[in-house]
Amino acid sequence: MAEAVAFNIIARLSSPLLIQQLGLWWNFKDDLDDLKRTVSAIKAVLLDAEEQSVTSNLVKDWLEKLKDALYDADDLLDDFYTEALRKDLMSGNKLRKEVRVFFSSSNQFAYGLKMGNQIKAIKARFASIQTQTNGLNLVQRDHPVETSFMAKKRQQTHSFVRKDEIIGRENDKTALLELLLDTEFQSEENVIIVPIVGFGGLGKTALAQFLFNHERVKYRFDLMMWVCISDVFDLKIIVANIIKSVTNDAANQNLELDQLQKQLRDKIEGKLYLLVLDDIWNEKKGEWDELKKLLMGGARGSRIIVTTRSHTVAKITSKCEPYVLKGLSDDDAWSLFKKVAFEQRSTNSKHSVFLKIGKQILERCCGFPLVIRTIASTLSIKETENEWRSFKDNVLATVMSQKDGEIIPTLKLSYDHLPSHLKHCFAYCRLYPKDHRINVQTLVQLWIAQGFVKQSNPS
Known part of the structure; x- marks a missing residue:
């Protein structure tokens, strides 16, 4: 979520309209450039921060402060962008326009002074947040590969199932x-x-x-x-x-x-x-x-x-x-794990090391089909032995911290591995009541209206 907001802020700070109308007219350009560089630097470590926040309270607190600052910055840029559009659309020649703006209800001198102070305050907050990253050992991470996951938010059920989907x-x-x-x-x-x-x-x-x-x-x-x-x-x-x-x-x-x-x-x-x-x-x-x-x-x-x-x-x-109903038997659980984890992999990748690590991971799944499917689908896109070992040693403990059948940590694994822009789309669905039948086209239009979906092709 934070990464998506940061991306949106950087995109707005790069807007030609914003730069022309605000950066030049009100001499905010240096401040806006500094803010853009700071947010870009923080964005580079966000993926690592979001993963570490599951187990580290320090990182979790840092992330909450960052999110507050990001949303405040986003709101401020909303205000800027609206004002830039208003100025750009005002009719009349340049002199008449400037006179009209000065004597309008939103006096531009006062507006510019107020916004200049707010930019400096936001800059200071981000500078403080960036300084704190040194003590958190956050590292720059590449964006995760976009993939599909079989686990999803509880939704309206139906009566059909394929026979080969139920193993054991x-x-x-x-x-x-x-x-x-x-x-x-x-x-x-x-x-x-x-x-x-x-x-x-x-x-x-x-x-x-x-x-x-x-x-x-x-x-x-x-x-x-x-x-x-x-x-x-x-x-x-x-x-x-x-x-x-x-x-x-x-x-x-x-x-x-x-x-x-x-x-x-x-x-x-x-x-x-x-x-x-x-x-x-x-x-x-x-x-x-x-x-x-x-x-x-x-x-x-x-x-x-x-x-x-x-x-x-x-x-x-x-x-x-x-x-x-109890968990799957060991044999059935292993059959399900292999089917999902190795479905898209070549025969050569199914060698003994992957099988050994897979069985060690499976021991922690308690025979829960949803847990097995979610973990196996996550591992199915990880190509190296080190990635599998890292998952077993670092991620599995947080995923399987289950109590009384709680499966939220397992489902969060799917969420954590979504690309940032899809996290926003997924979280937006919380606005619907449980079991609501969602109209897909309407939902997509709402995503677009919120700025979550970008055009891949301008035409």
């Missing part, structure tokens, strides 16, 4: 298929709820997708429905989404909950159905019971798969014992 899990597949297809399963309710519980990144959704698309499952059930729940447990939204999953048409937004629940019960009444409710977090039993009432009209033998990280959710949703 044979025992889990067999056991869960039996729970879904067993016609002799004894229950006092028509609809049996099967909770799948496990830490984030273990592959609960992927396993549910496999079951949903299995030929025997599709042959058995009359109706197949998939709904992602996530953070917001809103009964009206959930009912509308279940109806949409049945009909492939969005429900009328003007309908009240009572009208929607009647539609839902009409759709499932007497039908043998399978419903997947993916990623439930809500632990309020009363709210779950309200939804459950509407789902009990299916034919005997209907099933609801619930995926969740919470054992409390599993307990309030079902009388059955939850199916607790």
Whole structure:
């Protein structure tokens, strides 16, 4: 993020319009040149600083001060640039223009004096920040190679998965298929709820997708429905989404909950159905019971798969014992790691040294498929033995500082290795609520409006 702001500042300081209107008219040119050189020097060590900030509080504090200064400088240049455009667009001959500017509400002499003082203050802040870099042992780093990563921010899930994407899990597949297809399963309710519980990144959704698309499952059930729940447990939204999953048409937004629940019960009444409710977090039993009432009209033998990280959710949703998902076996974990890490590499690069380091790294992954995929995809673009060893010795410890199934450090690894301009684009998505369906073209236009996306070809 800081590198992207620094890049933007340097680009603005190089703007011909800014230099002409401000650097020459108000004699700021030397100050602007000094600021540009200082920011350029700091920018050269930013990549190293951002990586070191994960483990060093000193670097983290330095980076926070730098970010504050960068944003203040960016705001100041915004003000300058707007004023430069205003002056450039004013009509009339030179003398009339200068008189009009002087007697305008924004007196240029006062404006220039104020801005001159602000530039000197910003310069002093950056000079102080640059001096501190000597004690932090920051080094200049080349820009990381742009690559694609398989780990991404949690988003709306869907029901499809390719069979070859799920490596291993044979025992889990067999056991869960039996729970879904067993016609002799004894229950006092028509609809049996099967909770799948496990830490984030273990592959609960992927396993549910496999079951949903299995030929025997599709042959058995009359109706197949998939709904992602996530953070917001809103009964009206959930009912509308279940109806949409049945009909492939969005429900009328003007309908009240009572009208929607009647539609839902009409759709499932007497039908043998399978419903997947993916990623439930809500632990309020009363709210779950309200939804459950509407789902009990299916034919005997209907099933609801619930995926969740919470054992409390599993307990309030079902009388059955939850199916607790564990990490991959050693063999399956190694198969997944090799597939991702060596997918793009030549056979010669798969020699014993890389295999040995890979197995040492894999020991720390606890069998978490998401962790394995993220780390393996990061290593897949690293060509030398030293790069692999450096990752194992320096980066892996910070990535795997997991507690209670926390996977944020692992996902941050993907973020840290993104090019700077893409970090801004990725972080911008925080403005959307979780599980919001993003219109890609609108998002790109917003990126462009923010200045995150530059034209690769002026034409």
